[in-house]
Amino acid sequence: MRRGGRLLHAYTWVIIVWLILPVFVMIAFGFNDTKGRYNQNWVGFTFKWYGRVFDLDELTRALVISVVVALVSMVVSGALGTGIGYALGRYQFRGSGTLNLIMFATMSAPELVMGASLLTLFVSLGVGLGVVTITIAHVMFSISFVAVVVRARVLTLDRSVEEAAADLGANGWTTFWKVTFPIILPAVFSGMLLAFALSIDDFVVTNFTAGTTVTFPLWIWGATRIGLPPQVNVMGTIIFALGVVIAVATNVRARQRSRG
Amino acid sequence: MADASRPVRRGFARRGKLTPYLLVLPGGLWLLLFFAVPMATMLSLSLQQGDIVSGYAFTGHWQTYVDAIVDYRSQLVRSLVYGAIATVVLIVLAFPVAYWIAFFGGRRKPTYLFLLLLPFFVSFVLRTISWRYILTDDGFVLGALKDAGLLGPGFHILGTPFAVIAGLVYNFLPFMVLPVYVALERIDPRVVEAARDLYAGPAAAFRKVVFPLALPGVFAGVLMTFVPVSSDYVNSAVLGSSSTTMIGQVIQAQYLVNSDYPTASALSFALMAVLLIGVFAYARALGTEDVMTVAAR
Numbered sequence: 001m002r003r004g005g006r007l008l009h010a011y012t013w014v015i016i017v018w019l020i021l022p023v024f025v026m027i028a029f030g031f032n033d034t035k036g037r038y039n040q041n042w043v044g045f046t047f048k049w050y051g052r053v054f055d056l057d058e059l060t061r062a063l064v065i066s067v068v069v070a071l072v073s074m075v076v077s078g079a080l081g082t083g084i085g086y087a088l089g090r091y092q093f094r095g096s097g098t099l100n101l102i103m104f105a106t107m108s109a110p111e112l113v114m115g116a117s118l119l120t121l122f123v124s125l126g127v128g129l130g131v132v133t134i135t136i137a138h139v140m141f142s143i144s145f146v147a148v149v150v151r152a153r154v155l156t157l158d159r160s161v162e163e164a165a166a167d168l169g170a171n172g173w174t175t176f177w178k179v180t181f182p183i184i185l186p187a188v189f190s191g192m193l194l195a196f197a198l199s200i201d202d203f204v205v206t207n208f209t210a211g212t213t214v215t216f217p218l219w220i221w222g223a224t225r226i227g228l229p230p231q232v233n234v235m236g237t238i239i240f241a242l243g244v245v246i247a248v249a250t251n252v253r254a255r256q257r258s259r260g
Numbered sequence: 261m262a263d264a265s266r267p268v269r270r271g272f273a274r275r276g277k278l279t280p281y282l283l284v285l286p287g288g289l290w291l292l293l294f295f296a297v298p299m300a301t302m303l304s305l306s307l308q309q310g311d312i313v314s315g316y317a318f319t320g321h322w323q324t325y326v327d328a329i330v331d332y333r334s335q336l337v338r339s340l341v342y343g344a345i346a347t348v349v350l351i352v353l354a355f356p357v358a359y360w361i362a363f364f365g366g367r368r369k370p371t372y373l374f375l376l377l378l379p380f381f382v383s384f385v386l387r388t389i390s391w392r393y394i395l396t397d398d399g400f401v402l403g404a405l406k407d408a409g410l411l412g413p414g415f416h417i418l419g420t421p422f423a424v425i426a427g428l429v430y431n432f433l434p435f436m437v438l439p440v441y442v443a444l445e446r447i448d449p450r451v452v453e454a455a456r457d458l459y460a461g462p463a464a465a466f467r468k469v470v471f472p473l474a475l476p477g478v479f480a481g482v483l484m485t486f487v488p489v490s491s492d493y494v495n496s497a498v499l500g501s502s503s504t505t506m507i508g509q510v511i512q513a514q515y516l517v518n519s520d521y522p523t524a525s526a527l528s529f530a531l532m533a534v535l536l537i538g539v540f541a542y543a544r545a546l547g548t549e550d551v552m553t554v555a556a557r
Contacts, residue, residue, distance in 0.1 A: 087283035
């Protein structure tokens with residue numbers, strides 16, 4: 001049994017290394033002193049690409065579009081998803097079953113089919129594709145994730161604190177904003193963080209709803225054949241570092257709060 | 261994540277019957293307009309005839325489905341085969357990891373889960389392209405092995421079904437580990453001890469107690485991986501060749517390159533139907549309800 005445990009431990013680490021290997025390759029080649037655009041063979045170590053991250057205008061524009069879309073999508077799906085999540089966690093109402101079904105469908109339908117069907121809708125309505133249609137699509141697939149996270153928090157909420165507030169003379173409105181909302185806020189934030197991550201990384205749905213607009217993943221996709229410039233590695237590394245820092249920070253804060 | 265099994269405590273805030281509807285309205289409308297309506301539009305378009313210039317007319321033309329499936333049956337079958345192989349490999353690779361973290365992870369459990377999710381901070385497309393760099397014919401891995409004489413000069417990985425399936429498994433592994441882990445983590449260690457006390461060996465305890473209790477997690481993992489893996493077109497496009505073309509690539513090209521909307525819509529619907537049938541057949545074969553009742557007892 002003990003030897004089996006040690007074997008499994010080693011195996012787990014092999015899998016983790018395998019999962020992270022491409023990330024290390026991406027980071028490493030951001031420091032590669034490559035001559036042209038072809039960044040496939042190791043030449044030497046340099047920091048210069050970090051100084052020239054924003055040298056490629058189209059790539060920079062694509063990154064800006066991605067970030068803006070992700071921020072808007074995060075805020076909108078955060079608001080709409082919180083409404084659904086709170087209602088599902090707190091109230092019993094007609095249509096909640098259908099709503100659950102649609103949410104499950106948006107989370108499990110193939111992205112390809114969701115993107116393709118949005119394209120057919122936009123085409124048949126004669127809507128021009130671009131930043132707006134991308135954002136509409138991202139909000140659509142993010143809402144359910146936010147709602148699920150918020151609902152889980154609302155369901156486990158200790159109702160006695162709300163009752164205490166009511167006993168102390170607070171009306172429903174005050175109780176919600178002063179007691180309930182602060183309690184579910186961390187869940188709202190983690191749902192929004194998830195929405196941001198889903199949006200900035202999305203390729204498949206975006207590919208169908210973008211038209212000629214180019215986001216960061218779409219730019220990478222388009223440049224694959226001619227070779228990715230080191231700037232892509234640098235941007236990828238920065239996004240990775242930011243994501244890890246934010247995730248660790250939220251985790252540590254949550255742990256401190258649960259301890260204190 | 262979702263926890264439908266927990267009983268809901270209600271009865272406190274019953275004032276204002278309209279409140280839940282007002283809360284749900286904006287988000288629900290968004291999902292209706294941009295998820296349900298597009299699906300209906302696509303279904304309708306798949307039965308229309310015409311072209312993008314002169315417009316389409318609804319003709320109830322089911323023949324499009326027959327033609328599309330006959331024309332692209334090899335890609336459709338290949339996608340399902342790749343999806344099935346990748347899903348089986350995912351279960352085999354993910355189970356031991358989930359098992360070790362759930363039973364031996366101790367205080368470090370969150371750290372291990374975090375490490376498994378670390379790749380998600382890098383774009384899916386970028387990670388897949390990274391594999392292309394790693395596996396390229398004269399790159400730093402294969403090139404070095406070839407220089408050392410360990411591999412023949414003609415050896416290659418890119419462009420083979422192996423590369424595509426490996427890429428799919430790589431990209432979706434955490435989606436299999438997590439649900440299996442959640443199921444294993446819920447197992448009361450005393451149940452396993454009881455089995456051992458009743459003279460079950462380690463293998464028998466695993467086969468008769470741990471594995472059946474983990475099956476709902478495996479099922480959830482299959483749900484989360486089989487559909488996206490079978491409909492993927494990034495891995496095959498980046499790591500494969502013309503002999504590994506998957507149905508997702510066909511659909512993407514029909515929509516975005518050829519603008520043959522009826523054929524593309526018919527293929528999308530056919531793909532979704534086949535995947536749903538596959539998932540339901542799997543659910544029936546596995547009898548998840550039985551598993552659940554056994555677990556509840």
